[in-house]
Amino acid sequence: MPPDHQPVLYQEIIHALRPKSGGRYIDGTLGAGGHASGILAASQPDGQLLGLDVDPQAIELARRNLAPFGERAHINRSSYTTMATQMATLGWNAVDGILLDLGASSMQFDSPQRGFSYLAEGPLDMRFDPSKPLTADEIVNLWTEAELAELIYRFGEERAARRIARAIVRARPVKGTRELAAIVSKASPRHGSHPPATQTFQALRIAVNSELEAVETTLPQAAKALDRHGRMAVITFHSLEDRLVKEYYRRESRDCICPPEQPVCTCGHHAILKEITRRPIRPTDREIEQNSRARSAKLRVAEKL
Numbered sequence: 001m002p003p004d005h006q007p008v009l010y011q012e013i014i015h016a017l018r019p020k021s022g023g024r025y026i027d028g029t030l031g032a033g034g035h036a037s038g039i040l041a042a043s044q045p046d047g048q049l050l051g052l053d054v055d056p057q058a059i060e061l062a063r064r065n066l067a068p069f070g071e072r073a074h075i076n077r078s079s080y081t082t083m084a085t086q087m088a089t090l091g092w093n094a095v096d097g098i099l100l101d102l103g104a105s106s107m108q109f110d111s112p113q114r115g116f117s118y119l120a121e122g123p124l125d126m127r128f129d130p131s132k133p134l135t136a137d138e139i140v141n142l143w144t145e146a147e148l149a150e151l152i153y154r155f156g157e158e159r160a161a162r163r164i165a166r167a168i169v170r171a172r173p174v175k176g177t178r179e180l181a182a183i184v185s186k187a188s189p190r191h192g193s194h195p196p197a198t199q200t201f202q203a204l205r206i207a208v209n210s211e212l213e214a215v216e217t218t219l220p221q222a223a224k225a226l227d228r229h230g231r232m233a234v235i236t237f238h239s240l241e242d243r244l245v246k247e248y249y250r251r252e253s254r255d256c257i258c259p260p261e262q263p264v265c266t267c268g269h270h271a272i273l274k275e276i277t278r279r280p281i282r283p284t285d286r287e288i289e290q291n292s293r294a295r296s297a298k299l300r301v302a303e304k305l
């Protein structure tokens with residue numbers, strides 16, 4: 001691993017997934033391969049890992065970092081939404097553990113030309129997958145004021161969404177990340193724990209990458225892919241994603257999902273998961289001190305029944 005790369009909740013992930021020799025694992029968000037190398041090391045001598053990422057730079061770095069594991073690491077530039085197909089290609093029917101470490105990587109945040117950070121000047125891009133057509137630029141400069149306001153409100157949970165949308169539309173064309181951050185700060189001058197642009201940038205990133213849809217469609221696929229007693233571990237960085245994971249685990253660990261006022265069950269639903277973490281696991285103060293990006297991380301783990 002590069003010395004500056006610190007996978008979030010690393011020990012907690014290894015502890016949750018309990019990698020074992022002969023096991024099969026999927027890391028759907030490979031990044032630089034930090035968690036993946038931990039899983040491969042802990043599943044010696046013959047555990048295998050399928051690692052996916054949509055970002056070609058991440059794939060290149062992960063290939064280098066996971067080279068010592070040779071053919072035990074199967075690396076593909078693909079979305080985790082395709083994990084079932086990817087497994088089938090390897091001839092795998094089931095896996096023992098799945099990791100999703102959602103959101104952008106340090107490498108992406110620290111590359112100004114990717115446009116993820118308002119701290120550096122860069123283009124309004126924000127694509128995890130640079131081959132996809134939709135960029136933040138298109139949303140910021142072409143969407144209607146009402147569409148922008150709705151997006152910033154829903155995906156940024158930003159109360160000043162309308163004011164921010166109006167200011168953006170008036171300032172068009174908006175050329176880069178710093179200019180956008182300045183417009184947002186001026187339209188929403190508040191003193192919270194985050195700089196004002198955080199939520200608008202989050203909203204744009206979620207929309208550009210269809211992040212919530214991706215998580216929503218992948219959770220059932222992941223649960224289906226797990227072998228008996230296999231575990232899935234999901235690290236989220238904001239409440240919208242965390243809610244999706246929490247609600248999915250809750251629903252799939254219940255035998256009946258009929259409304260509580262209904263006296264007799266008619267849903268025919270059966271639990272397929274057991275929640276291992278009733279409350280999410282959070283990074284320690286020490287980890288947050290060493291890596292401030294870990295501060296909003298939440299890990300939820302479930303086990304296949």
Ligand SMILES: C[S@@+](CC[C@H](N)C(=O)[O-])C[C@H]1O[C@@H](n2cnc3c(N)ncnc32)[C@H](O)[C@@H]1O
Nearest residue numbers: 007029031032033034035053054055079080105
């Ligand atoms: C927080 S980073 C993961 C870091 C990684 N756990 C490590 O140890 O280096 C998240 C990664 O997920 C990738 N990603 C985002 N959406 C994806 C998707 N739909 N399919 C696959 N990878 C995705 C991003 O490109 C990014 O590299």
